[in-house]
Amino acid sequence: MIIQLDSHISAPQLSALEEALNKIEYKTNRVTTQYADYIIGVGNKPFDIRSIGILPGVRDIHRVSDAYKLVSKKWRVEDTRISLGDGLEIGTGSFSIMAGPCSIESAAQVEETIAHLKAAGVRIMRGGVYKPRSSPYAFRGLGMEGLKLWHEKAREAGIKIITEVMMVEQIEPMLEYVDIFQVGARNSQNFNLLDALGQVDRPVLLKRGISGTIEELLQAAEYIFSNGNERIMLCERGIRSYEGAYRNTMDINAIAMLKAKTHLPVIADPSHGIGLRQFVDKIALASVMAGADGVIMEVHGQPEKAFSDGQQTLSYQEANRLYSRLRQAFELREQF
Amino acid sequence: MIIQLDSHISAPQLSALEEALNKIEYKTNRVTTQYADYIIGVGNKPFDIRSIGILPGVRDIHRVSDAYKLVSKKWRVEDTRISLGDGLEIGTGSFSIMAGPCSIESAAQVEETIAHLKAAGVRIMRGGVYKPRSSPYAFRGLGMEGLKLWHEKAREAGIKIITEVMMVEQIEPMLEYVDIFQVGARNSQNFNLLDALGQVDRPVLLKRGISGTIEELLQAAEYIFSNGNERIMLCERGIRSYEGAYRNTMDINAIAMLKAKTHLPVIADPSHGIGLRQFVDKIALASVMAGADGVIMEVHGQPEKAFSDGQQTLSYQEANRLYSRLRQAFELREQF
Amino acid sequence: MIIQLDSHISAPQLSALEEALNKIEYKTNRVTTQYADYIIGVGNKPFDIRSIGILPGVRDIHRVSDAYKLVSKKWRVEDTRISLGDGLEIGTGSFSIMAGPCSIESAAQVEETIAHLKAAGVRIMRGGVYKPRSSPYAFRGLGMEGLKLWHEKAREAGIKIITEVMMVEQIEPMLEYVDIFQVGARNSQNFNLLDALGQVDRPVLLKRGISGTIEELLQAAEYIFSNGNERIMLCERGIRSYEGAYRNTMDINAIAMLKAKTHLPVIADPSHGIGLRQFVDKIALASVMAGADGVIMEVHGQPEKAFSDGQQTLSYQEANRLYSRLRQAFELREQF
Amino acid sequence: MIIQLDSHISAPQLSALEEALNKIEYKTNRVTTQYADYIIGVGNKPFDIRSIGILPGVRDIHRVSDAYKLVSKKWRVEDTRISLGDGLEIGTGSFSIMAGPCSIESAAQVEETIAHLKAAGVRIMRGGVYKPRSSPYAFRGLGMEGLKLWHEKAREAGIKIITEVMMVEQIEPMLEYVDIFQVGARNSQNFNLLDALGQVDRPVLLKRGISGTIEELLQAAEYIFSNGNERIMLCERGIRSYEGAYRNTMDINAIAMLKAKTHLPVIADPSHGIGLRQFVDKIALASVMAGADGVIMEVHGQPEKAFSDGQQTLSYQEANRLYSRLRQAFELREQF
Incomplete structure (x- = not known):
């Protein structure tokens, strides 16, 4: 799962988000690139994507079933230049x-x-x-x-x-x-x-x-x-x-x-x-x-x-x- | 070695040719296709190609060092259609x-x-x-x-x-x-x-x-x-x-x-x-x-x-x- | 699925058996070796194995999920000599x-x-x-x-x-x-x-x-x-x-x-x-x-x-x- | 080529040796391990091995044609413990x-x-x-x-x-x-x-x-x-x-x-x-x-x-x- 964060997400919002992910048994990895902030969630329990997507500080969320996440076209459809x-x-x-x-x-x-x-x-x-x-x-x-x-x-x-x-x-x-x-x-x-x-x-x-x-x-x-x-x-x-x-x-x-x-x-x-x-x-x-x-x-x-x-x-x-x-x-x- | 035979090679000429090849220790294989008659000589002794090429009944002769002979471009340069x-x-x-x-x-x-x-x-x-x-x-x-x-x-x-x-x-x-x-x-x-x-x-x-x-x-x-x-x-x-x-x-x-x-x-x-x-x-x-x-x-x-x-x-x-x-x-x- | 047949299975029993297998959408292959008669059923629908095993003329029946059946150890546990x-x-x-x-x-x-x-x-x-x-x-x-x-x-x-x-x-x-x-x-x-x-x-x-x-x-x-x-x-x-x-x-x-x-x-x-x-x-x-x-x-x-x-x-x-x-x-x- | 050096080889002897190797167009690599000093010569010109072996400061010399030298059994016959x-x-x-x-x-x-x-x-x-x-x-x-x-x-x-x-x-x-x-x-x-x-x-x-x-x-x-x-x-x-x-x-x-x-x-x-x-x-x-x-x-x-x-x-x-x-x-x- 890839979650793109709002650039102005607050510390308490971030904690709440990570807690929510841990609750559904997803291990979280924080990624910060030149262009954006992400949380990569790794797990395999089924869950309601909306329950996470609705949380404050989440810009968008995608499921990516591949072992690779951020480089997958399933997440980012538009080709990188x-x-x-x-x-x-x-x-x-x-x-x-x-x-x-x-x-x-x-x-x-x-x-x-x-x-x-x-x-x-x-x-x-x-x-x-x-x-x-x-x-x-x-x-x-x-x-x-x-x-x-x-x-x-x-x-x-x-x-x-x-x-x-x-x-x-x-x-x-x-x-x-x-x-x-x-x-x-x-x-x-x-x-x-x-x-x-x-x-x-x-x-x-x-x-x-x-x-x-x-x-x-x-x-x-x-x-x-x-x-x-x-x-x-x-x-x-x-x-x-x-x-x-x-x-x-x-x-x-x-x-x-x-x-x-x-x-x-x-x-x-x-x-x-x-x-x-x-x-x-x-x-x-x-x-x-x-x-x-x-x-x-x-x-x-x-x-x-x-x-x-x-x-x-x-x-x-x-x-x-x-x-x-x-x-x-x-x-x-x-x-x- | 590939020898293309004259279409009107005589039996004695053919025998003489095969004998000459045996003398230089080449095993001979007679090949007749839709289009021509050949002798494929397999061996690895060095020899003077002219000594064979000059024999009656030989149209032309080529050395082909590949294990495959007749299909090699070393012999037939022009592509087959x-x-x-x-x-x-x-x-x-x-x-x-x-x-x-x-x-x-x-x-x-x-x-x-x-x-x-x-x-x-x-x-x-x-x-x-x-x-x-x-x-x-x-x-x-x-x-x-x-x-x-x-x-x-x-x-x-x-x-x-x-x-x-x-x-x-x-x-x-x-x-x-x-x-x-x-x-x-x-x-x-x-x-x-x-x-x-x-x-x-x-x-x-x-x-x-x-x-x-x-x-x-x-x-x-x-x-x-x-x-x-x-x-x-x-x-x-x-x-x-x-x-x-x-x-x-x-x-x-x-x-x-x-x-x-x-x-x-x-x-x-x-x-x-x-x-x-x-x-x-x-x-x-x-x-x-x-x-x-x-x-x-x-x-x-x-x-x-x-x-x-x-x-x-x-x-x-x-x-x-x-x-x-x-x-x-x-x-x-x-x-x- | 491998069904070993009774050696004295009758023709009507055999037909009934094949019909039962077709009904559950298994393609049947009759195999007769030096040692026995078999029907190999190929299909992937779930079914109650007892419903076939109970039919007259059936000596025994095994599910074999491998693509190979008769040579599988899942069927014949004892090694062949x-x-x-x-x-x-x-x-x-x-x-x-x-x-x-x-x-x-x-x-x-x-x-x-x-x-x-x-x-x-x-x-x-x-x-x-x-x-x-x-x-x-x-x-x-x-x-x-x-x-x-x-x-x-x-x-x-x-x-x-x-x-x-x-x-x-x-x-x-x-x-x-x-x-x-x-x-x-x-x-x-x-x-x-x-x-x-x-x-x-x-x-x-x-x-x-x-x-x-x-x-x-x-x-x-x-x-x-x-x-x-x-x-x-x-x-x-x-x-x-x-x-x-x-x-x-x-x-x-x-x-x-x-x-x-x-x-x-x-x-x-x-x-x-x-x-x-x-x-x-x-x-x-x-x-x-x-x-x-x-x-x-x-x-x-x-x-x-x-x-x-x-x-x-x-x-x-x-x-x-x-x-x-x-x-x-x-x-x-x-x-x- | 592997040359094992005498432990008390002098600097001038070493220079003379390297010069001799360069003269026969061998690139030299100096190797010092826990146990000995070597020169590894890499080249492919034929030469008289005795002309190098006789030089002062050389303990012994071996030709090794493998791309790997010091790990080859052609050089060191006895197994390493x-x-x-x-x-x-x-x-x-x-x-x-x-x-x-x-x-x-x-x-x-x-x-x-x-x-x-x-x-x-x-x-x-x-x-x-x-x-x-x-x-x-x-x-x-x-x-x-x-x-x-x-x-x-x-x-x-x-x-x-x-x-x-x-x-x-x-x-x-x-x-x-x-x-x-x-x-x-x-x-x-x-x-x-x-x-x-x-x-x-x-x-x-x-x-x-x-x-x-x-x-x-x-x-x-x-x-x-x-x-x-x-x-x-x-x-x-x-x-x-x-x-x-x-x-x-x-x-x-x-x-x-x-x-x-x-x-x-x-x-x-x-x-x-x-x-x-x-x-x-x-x-x-x-x-x-x-x-x-x-x-x-x-x-x-x-x-x-x-x-x-x-x-x-x-x-x-x-x-x-x-x-x-x-x-x-x-x-x-x-x-x-």
Whole structure:
């Protein structure tokens, strides 16, 4: 059950409300986000919804039978749009492209990428400065130094930054340099990290776990929302299957289903989704038709020399062709 | 190695050729299809391809390192198009729609479906008369009787028939009533059935196994081709994954990859692919963008009353909307 | 619902019974096995079980809510033991070892294997004469000729034969040479084959599909049982998972669960289960602890020269050591 | 390549060594553990191993072609045994039992559990004070307060504590109260946490990811080892498969394979492995036969009232029966 509170609810009214909920055996969770105050009631006893709805201080009340509540479309029917400032918005009705290298490698690389994005009308740049790597002996990213040099050039160019955060301690130092925090697949159930990202004033792109279910992804988003941050995007990036012909198995079904289950924007990651450069375009275009609100993809001036993920990274020329096709496909979809 | 033979190769020339192959330790398989004679050589010793290519009776010779040979695009670069007669062709460059009920239920149902398809310009009707069912106590189809009544009405209307064959003994009685034989997911490695379908003069639509790999699907097609039948379509129909939110997990990646690996047409089955009516349209449209040459989908006048698979079956109205969108998406794709 | 009929039920009594079942909206399936006559009622209306149980000709009646009925332990609490003649029985309370090569290759190989088995006190020999192979160009077995030479030597030695049947037409010619028919993983949902094997007087070992569920395996067994053959063993042989370190992923859980769900014997196939010779012994021993009633395993005089599956086949020496350990582990388990 | 350094290597000798490695294009990683100093060289150029081995300050040098180095059995042939003090050791040659509730709930529960363990001769108690939960609204553990009360009673009783740590910040406060840190499946690729646990003086039990590969698990262990902590145990706790009949699919194969690939102890978690109380005993016993060096299992005075995981938790009586069987099975295995 989700109860939205009046902004001027009094302390005695709040106590009375919580008492009423306890009486019908609902555990209460107080949630305060950027936009509103809520009480989330968790229980399974039948009760008369009007008996609660009528109490002073209650703006509205909804039953939500899903395990996830605040991110469910059963509660909030209208899709969430996330503003990045400068007129840039992500969500139903527009199509967002985020592109850039797997890893931030050098100032020259950042400049070159920004030039490419500007020319192509792409306004959000991806790139890793903290890299989760299977082996401890692999390149793990340039860290804060890389982020700062990137930020300086991106700000000048009016380009927004999305980058992965791997641990709670990194959030604060990164905060002023980041426009969107990305949570990677390996951290999709790092609940402490989700808690902490629920308390910062930045949008979060949350990737599905390597073998995460739809349900788990939505509950992970619920962690962020219930800690106070409503600005969440979900990202399908391929799952682990028995099929060894691809790096991952892009689960196009998840995009279609997530758009029906939640009001949050859904982003496709075709680069990791199939993990093979040759097929990134087809998977990206398929994602548009399945309902994605945007893509996040890997591009590099010389993919074969990239520090990481070269085999799934597009060249600028390939990327330009794909941006154009994505926009055409989106336009067609919007007419449907 | 694939050697195409001259049509007028002499017996002594053939013997000499086989001897030469044995000398370099290649096992030979003689293949005669509707269109040509081949020898498939299987071995892994290095050799000078010219020493074989120069022999009398050899039209051409190719090395093919894949485990599948005749279905590989490494050998035949040009995509296969399959003619069904009456100007109807399946393959790269056109988009084929096959639609109809899961099960053939009655003459009235067949008539109604045909009327729907005619009005929509759909020329191939799907329907099951032999149904593979998990439980022995479930409806298993109307059998030959159902096929005959269907065929009578379809022929009148100029509609082609695709239907599933489950065992070798069914092939001969079904032959004159069927335009395309379908091999279901559960029989995708029923090698005796594949052998037998290689020997009949009908196109075959071969579905990927429930957890079949790309490689296994192509090798299953090789069974049909190497028995003499070049007219094969491959079908992605969803795989089994850990995700329980859908009936199957449509593997959009397979469509993209199959189009790169083989010259055979690739058909998408969005109905089984996700198994939920609400999402069939998005999955079908995604399949077009991934490169599918057509779709096979379930439609029914009253899905909720269908004998089987109602939960993934579109109504006529939903289907009409989807046909139109599929054609628009295909048109856009062809411009890319 | 399962109704066992009196052996002397009269035709009018039977009609009355079927009518009563139709009245409560249960579809009836008549089943006649080697041992008894049954009516399987499929429906989901609540009813008073006594109103049916009281009818003349009814020996007993049970509700079985599983989708599978006759193979369920909810109906038949006592475990099934299958006699192979000569005092040889398979099922709870004894431990059966079936061993032999993947493929029958020659008379000499058969003789050598039999000598090994005799010395080790193993009374059932496995071997393939019809081989399901991914590639059409691979060795597909010696066929009937191989079976006949095998049978001649096995009969002399008092060794029983288990071998795979791949299609309905093979059953009749194979029948007199076979003691147990094996259905392979690729045919575990070849329903026509299951139907036919329900009508022959030989035990059947039914392997789980490559990605078959517990439920599907039990329903496949129900096909055989409901066609008249109660003598069925189930076999866990590894499933397909994302893990590429093994050929298959032996699902030890399935053994434990099958023993709880069904009264049929459960056999483990550690050779295919993990597919790596080095680990066959540990997986076999683990299967004993999980509750298996026996193992089927690949042995060969020179595994590295076997026509097929050499990488998962034990030498005679390795096998002898394992037989002894299996018997000790079984003995310990029986004390628990 | 792993180079163990002389403990009295001089700075100039070290520089010379690193220079020599750079010259043959090996990236060097300096590793200092509780027990020794190493240089891990990562590269793939062929070179003469003697040219490095001969350098002053090198104690020995090994080539290790696996992606993981220090945890590989190719380098360290002898199995690692981990001492917990008080004569308690974990590893090849002994069998360790760790048992206790899913969550620490109260002082009374802790006392009761300790009494049960003492009576049964079990010396390590498991229990969660920080609980990873899919839903933000579920019980997340008693935290430090719970750990402290537990520790007080455990120390008195001479019982060791194993408990899960979820984030870097928790390590330091937990350190003095914990005998073994557990890393849960959801954190198995939380690389920052692994880094940090490599720097503390406590053994770590590292669980396999929910769909983690053998390779990923070993590389995760390499993170801990290469940060300085050699005392690591690996834990198989069931993987995610398509089979919905169990909570997880215990991968018995992993136990057998890990024992062959690494010198680290391997522990089985049958409670999570199958997730159903009725089968925990069989899965635990199977794990012994597959080669496990111990089990970690959930027990509770009243499983049906446990705060979490009750459906997979044994009662004291069930647990006692299982401890005895495990010891018998281990004894038999040691005779093999």
